[in-house]
Amino acid sequence: MDRIDRKLLNLMQRDASRTNVDMAEEVGLSPSSCLRRVQRLRKSGIIDRTVAILNPTKAERRIKALITVELQLHGEQHMRRFLKIAVAEEAVSQAYAVTGETDVVLMLRLRDMEEFDALCERLFRDQTNVARFFTMMIIRTAKEETAIWL
Numbered sequence: 001m002d003r004i005d006r007k008l009l010n011l012m013q014r015d016a017s018r019t020n021v022d023m024a025e026e027v028g029l030s031p032s033s034c035l036r037r038v039q040r041l042r043k044s045g046i047i048d049r050t051v052a053i054l055n056p057t058k059a060e061r062r063i064k065a066l067i068t069v070e071l072q073l074h075g076e077q078h079m080r081r082f083l084k085i086a087v088a089e090e091a092v093s094q095a096y097a098v099t100g101e102t103d104v105v106l107m108l109r110l111r112d113m114e115e116f117d118a119l120c121e122r123l124f125r126d127q128t129n130v131a132r133f134f135t136m137m138i139i140r141t142a143k144e145e146t147a148i149w150l
Contacts, residue, residue, distance in 0.1 A: 001041075001046065001150075004027050004028075004029065004037065005037060005041060005046075006150040007026075007027050008023060008027055008034070008037060008038060008041070009041065009046065009047070009150050010147075010149060010150055011023050011026060011027070012038075012047070012050075013146070013147035013148070013149070014147070016050045016051075020034055020035050020038070023038075053146060056109060060111050061091075061109035061110060061111060062110075062111070063108075063109070063110040063111070063112065063113070063116065063137070064107070064108065064109055064110070064137075064138040064141070065107075065108040065110065065116065065135055065136065065137050065138060066105065066106070066107055066108075066135075066136045066138060067105070067106040067108065067133055067134065067135050067136070068102040068104070068105055068133065068134045068136075069082070069102060069103055069104040069105070069106065069124075069130055069132075069133045070101070070102055070103055070130070070131045070132050070133070071103045071104070071129050071130060071131060072129050072130065072131040073129050074103070078129055079097050079103065079104070081129065082103075082104060082128055082129055082130070083095055083097060083104065085122075085123065085128055086104065086106055086123060089119055089122070089123065091108045091109055091110050091111075091115060091116075091119055092106055092107070092108055093107050093108065093109045094106070094107035095107075102134075120133075
Protein backbone atom coordinates (compact mmCIF):
# COMPACT_ATOMS: atom_id res chain seq x y z
CA MET A 1 0.00 0.00 0.00
CA ASP A 2 1.50 3.31 -1.06
CA ARG A 3 0.77 6.99 -0.38
CA ILE A 4 -1.92 7.17 -3.08
CA ASP A 5 -3.70 4.08 -1.72
CA ARG A 6 -3.73 5.66 1.75
CA LYS A 7 -5.08 8.92 0.35
CA LEU A 8 -7.85 7.05 -1.51
CA LEU A 9 -8.75 5.12 1.62
CA ASN A 10 -8.92 8.31 3.69
CA LEU A 11 -11.11 9.97 1.04
CA MET A 12 -13.45 6.98 0.99
CA GLN A 13 -13.67 6.91 4.78
CA ARG A 14 -14.80 10.54 4.80
CA ASP A 15 -17.36 9.97 2.02
CA ALA A 16 -17.65 6.64 0.20
CA SER A 17 -20.30 8.04 -2.12
CA ARG A 18 -17.75 10.18 -3.98
CA THR A 19 -17.44 9.30 -7.63
CA ASN A 20 -14.41 7.53 -8.99
CA VAL A 21 -13.75 10.53 -11.29
CA ASP A 22 -13.81 12.91 -8.31
CA MET A 23 -11.40 10.78 -6.27
CA ALA A 24 -9.10 10.27 -9.26
CA GLU A 25 -8.85 14.00 -9.75
CA GLU A 26 -8.09 14.58 -6.06
CA VAL A 27 -5.25 12.03 -5.94
CA GLY A 28 -3.87 12.84 -9.39
CA LEU A 29 -4.73 9.62 -11.23
CA SER A 30 -6.73 8.78 -14.31
CA PRO A 31 -10.21 7.44 -13.52
CA SER A 32 -9.28 3.97 -14.80
CA SER A 33 -6.13 3.81 -12.61
CA CYS A 34 -8.12 5.00 -9.61
CA LEU A 35 -10.82 2.39 -10.21
CA ARG A 36 -8.22 -0.39 -10.48
CA ARG A 37 -6.66 0.70 -7.17
CA VAL A 38 -10.00 0.77 -5.39
CA GLN A 39 -10.92 -2.65 -6.81
CA ARG A 40 -7.54 -4.01 -5.65
CA LEU A 41 -8.09 -2.56 -2.15
CA ARG A 42 -11.52 -4.25 -2.04
CA LYS A 43 -10.20 -7.57 -3.32
CA SER A 44 -7.31 -7.56 -0.82
CA GLY A 45 -9.75 -7.00 2.05
CA ILE A 46 -8.38 -3.62 3.14
CA ILE A 47 -11.80 -2.23 2.26
CA ASP A 48 -14.01 -4.58 4.21
CA ARG A 49 -17.36 -3.14 3.11
CA THR A 50 -19.07 0.10 2.15
CA VAL A 51 -21.96 1.18 4.36
CA ALA A 52 -24.28 4.09 5.05
CA ILE A 53 -23.83 5.67 8.47
CA LEU A 54 -27.23 6.62 9.85
CA ASN A 55 -28.13 9.54 12.03
CA PRO A 56 -29.14 7.81 15.29
CA THR A 57 -31.81 10.38 16.15
CA LYS A 58 -33.47 10.20 12.75
CA ALA A 59 -33.20 6.39 12.82
CA GLU A 60 -35.00 6.47 16.18
CA ARG A 61 -32.04 5.01 18.10
CA ARG A 62 -31.52 7.99 20.41
CA ILE A 63 -30.28 6.18 23.52
CA LYS A 64 -26.73 4.87 23.65
CA ALA A 65 -25.50 2.61 26.45
CA LEU A 66 -22.25 0.86 27.25
CA ILE A 67 -22.54 -2.37 29.22
CA THR A 68 -19.79 -4.39 30.85
CA VAL A 69 -20.60 -8.04 31.50
CA GLU A 70 -18.98 -10.49 33.88
CA LEU A 71 -19.68 -14.15 33.14
CA GLN A 72 -20.16 -16.78 35.85
CA LEU A 73 -18.38 -19.54 33.95
CA HIS A 74 -15.24 -18.74 32.01
CA GLY A 75 -13.64 -20.36 29.03
CA GLU A 76 -13.90 -20.07 25.28
CA GLN A 77 -17.12 -22.06 24.88
CA HIS A 78 -18.94 -19.94 27.48
CA MET A 79 -17.69 -16.71 25.96
CA ARG A 80 -18.73 -17.78 22.46
CA ARG A 81 -22.16 -18.84 23.67
CA PHE A 82 -22.85 -15.49 25.33
CA LEU A 83 -21.49 -13.48 22.38
CA LYS A 84 -23.67 -15.47 19.97
CA ILE A 85 -26.74 -14.50 22.01
CA ALA A 86 -25.63 -10.86 22.33
CA VAL A 87 -24.84 -10.21 18.66
CA ALA A 88 -28.27 -11.55 17.66
CA GLU A 89 -29.83 -8.50 19.37
CA GLU A 90 -30.50 -5.66 16.91
CA ALA A 91 -29.79 -3.04 19.59
CA VAL A 92 -26.24 -4.37 20.08
CA SER A 93 -24.11 -2.32 17.70
CA GLN A 94 -20.74 -3.52 19.01
CA ALA A 95 -19.69 -6.53 21.09
CA TYR A 96 -16.20 -7.25 22.39
CA ALA A 97 -14.56 -10.01 24.41
CA VAL A 98 -12.05 -8.16 26.59
CA THR A 99 -9.32 -8.69 29.15
CA GLY A 100 -9.43 -7.43 32.72
CA GLU A 101 -12.10 -7.57 35.39
CA THR A 102 -14.94 -7.79 32.89
CA ASP A 103 -15.42 -10.36 30.14
CA VAL A 104 -17.58 -8.60 27.55
CA VAL A 105 -18.29 -5.00 26.56
CA LEU A 106 -21.47 -4.20 24.62
CA MET A 107 -22.44 -0.96 22.91
CA LEU A 108 -26.18 -0.52 22.49
CA ARG A 109 -28.31 1.79 20.34
CA LEU A 110 -31.81 1.86 21.77
CA ARG A 111 -35.18 3.34 20.87
CA ASP A 112 -36.34 3.76 24.47
CA MET A 113 -36.00 2.39 28.00
CA GLU A 114 -38.66 -0.26 27.35
CA GLU A 115 -36.42 -1.76 24.69
CA PHE A 116 -33.51 -1.64 27.13
CA ASP A 117 -35.54 -3.40 29.81
CA ALA A 118 -36.63 -6.16 27.41
CA LEU A 119 -33.06 -6.61 26.16
CA CYS A 120 -31.80 -6.95 29.76
CA GLU A 121 -34.38 -9.65 30.41
CA ARG A 122 -33.21 -11.60 27.35
CA LEU A 123 -29.44 -11.12 27.73
CA PHE A 124 -28.88 -11.21 31.44
CA ARG A 125 -31.19 -13.94 32.71
CA ASP A 126 -29.82 -17.10 34.37
CA GLN A 127 -29.47 -19.18 31.19
CA THR A 128 -27.01 -16.70 29.64
CA ASN A 129 -24.25 -17.31 32.23
CA VAL A 130 -24.09 -13.68 33.40
CA ALA A 131 -22.82 -13.13 36.95
CA ARG A 132 -23.37 -9.35 36.82
CA PHE A 133 -23.49 -6.47 34.41
CA PHE A 134 -22.98 -2.73 34.70
CA THR A 135 -24.71 -0.22 32.47
CA MET A 136 -23.44 3.23 31.63
CA MET A 137 -25.89 5.45 29.78
CA ILE A 138 -24.04 7.77 27.41
CA ILE A 139 -25.05 11.38 28.09
CA ARG A 140 -22.65 13.10 25.69
CA THR A 141 -20.47 11.83 22.86
CA ALA A 142 -17.15 13.64 22.53
CA LYS A 143 -15.97 11.56 19.57
CA GLU A 144 -17.46 8.73 17.58
CA GLU A 145 -15.44 7.77 14.55
CA THR A 146 -15.60 4.84 12.18
CA ALA A 147 -12.51 5.78 10.18
CA ILE A 148 -9.05 4.27 10.58
CA TRP A 149 -6.88 7.14 9.36
CA LEU A 150 -3.82 6.14 7.38
